[in-house]
Amino acid sequence: xxxxxxxxxxxxxxxxxKVSFGADSVENDIKKKxxxxxxxxxxxxxxxxxxxxxxxxxxxxxxxxxxxxxRIK
Numbered sequence: 001x002x003x004x005x006x007x008x009x010x011x012x013x014x015x016x017x018k019v020s021f022g023a024d025s026v027e028n029d030i031k032k033k034x035x036x037x038x039x040x041x042x043x044x045x046x047x048x049x050x051x052x053x054x055x056x057x058x059x060x061x062x063x064x065x066x067x068x069x070x071r072i073k
Contacts, residue, residue, distance in 0.1 A: 010039075020034075020035065023048065023051075026038065026052070027051075027052075027055060030052075030055050030056070030059050030061060031055075031059070033059065035059075035061050036061065036062075037061065037062055037063070037064070038052050038055070038056050038061055038062070038063035038064070039063070039064055039066060040052055040063060040064070040065045040066070041065075041066060042065050042066060042067045044065075049065065
């Protein structure tokens, strides 16, 4: 499960408008170079993981895959 401090930081960032949710929004922001880190849920489809891994590599954005049983937003 995700550490509560990490969830808190993500929540604060989201309230500040610094977090993108949803595949289309995230993809657009990556291409606009507005993304510093891609966070992917472990239970996302392999296609989604591969898509964002490739985008991250192409645009030099690091990504992490997190294990979670709860929604981030």
